[in-house]
Amino acid sequence: METLNALLLGLDQAILPTNLFWCLMGTLLGTLVGVLPGLGPAATMAILLPFTIGLEPVTSLIMMAGIYYGAQYGGSTTAILLNLPGEASSVVTAIDGYKMARNGRAGVALSTAAIGSFFAGTVATLLLALFAPSLAEIGLLFGPAEYFSLMILGLVASIVLSRGSLPKALAMVFIGILVGLVGQDVQTAAPRFTLGFQEMSSGVSFVVVAMGLFGIGELIKDLETPESRTAINAPFFSMIPSREDWRRMIAPILRGTGVGSVLGLLPGGGALLAAFAAYAIEKRVARPPEGFGGGAIEGVASPESANNAGAQTSFVPLLTLGLPANAVMALMFGALIMQGIAPGPTLISEHPDVFWGVIVSMWVGNVMLLVLNLPLIGIWTRLLTMPFHYLFPAIVVFCSIGAFSLSNSVFDLWLLGAFGVAGYIFAKLDCDPAPLVMGLILGPMMEENFRRAMFLARGNPSIFVDRPISAGLLVLAVLAIAMVALPKIKAVREEAFQE
């Protein structure tokens, strides 16, 4: 009953005309970037973040969330029609989805993806509404020691579950933490690493770093890969799945939703991991397995459900514990902070309108996507033929205006340029910038909690292992590292990301 009331409160927020409008804008923009390969949701959110300051907190979050799950939809559209996964999380969809399209079943594949995503989105929203408040209550029991350990676990898990070499990812996290510590020390007001710049005493803006690393960095990378996009219009026969299709997609959608919901909850999880895991599971349970890779409807239904479910449940750790699970959630964290709201266990009780409004709007956004997107597919595919040389100067301009408008300071533009160069170099050196952004967000909080815990324990570092919850979290973190370090599991992990 309480949940129902809360959901109604959220519905009140979600159907306000302004919120509906920005939700629509977010989902459309998200679909657009999902369709266009190159710019990911993280980059788009980073670029648009400065422009949302003027909006109400709940409205800006609704729009940001819309970009995230809209991008999943858009990414799967191009994955199916053109074998071009616009998003990393739709890479697996392309395997069977594109084959279906080649077999003249593009319409069915697209509606399967839409139906699966919608179902998964609905279930994930309900799960979020049911379990998030109790998780937040657990979070209220946490002291500084628990928070410190939780952040360690969050950082470790996000590295373990990401691709690429472990030491490199760890190094990127450390760089992120260090950059996050630039500026005045909270406790002693001593300026740290400011290189004498007055502008740096309030720290390096999170938005500028994210924009430089993701936005500018990805842009330069895209420019170096020659344009070779040709939109083939796959023949549409029927959008409506046959009775046989329905029968075959039900179980995979349910499995995908389950897998996605659980994996989304994990720190480090989210849409990407969910889609890969769901595809791997589907491949294993398929009878006969040979159909996989040749246009099996199961290979579309399951990962598409999973990535949407994962995208939505990954909001849980952020909204209940204040722990961003991946780079996109780190950007949501940044958006909350910019709006003057501290993400954490008190969010639900202090800002119930924001919490429930965002949750219900995700469901509303999914309805919008379902209703709007299928008829708009023709437009999206045509957009693919839009030449990149018109798009990218506009992106550079938006980044510049965005960075400047943060605090009307030209200094932020020099920083943007510097982090753009850094993003490019990291890309060249094959270093994923996502862990850096995680460290940037979590670093200052880690230091704060570390110092507070040490003060409370009168300088005895054993507080982190004496308190049971803290010890448990640390053990989990060590296990996660050990798992990756073990050669056998390492091989499995590499294989999983190969697919």
Place this chain on the structure above:
Amino acid sequence: MTSRLNPQLIAGLVFVSIGAAFLLGSLDLSYGTWRKIGPGAFPGLVASALIAMGLIVAFTARRHDAGEEPPSLYSSKVMFIITAIVVFGLVVRGGGLLPAVFCCCFISSFASRPLRPVKSALYGLGLGAACSLVFIKGLGMPIAIIGPWFGL
């Protein structure tokens, strides 16, 4: 020589130098005591860990990736994009948003081929007008469309 300069090794060295820079910086700050930890201790710890990771990355590089081509870090495209951002920063206060967007758009379009200067200039003007309309008239950004440089 080239066989040792692979991306892994470069990445490791980059990590070590960033770590060393922050470690040096942290030495100027107080480390405090166990009970009252100073502003330098945590950064010092993280910087040392970064150096360690950098060494691991560089050390494992020679075994695994020997023979890989060094990545070419130089790219004229980066230069154009970064110059575009810097020029935007130089122009926006004195020149106003419209000229700044125009310059930024025009310069960054040099990063793509084929280059069509007239088209790019027109596109830049259009984009500048659109941005002025949306951001200054619409969202109330506190900056002039055409700035003091032009005597207006």
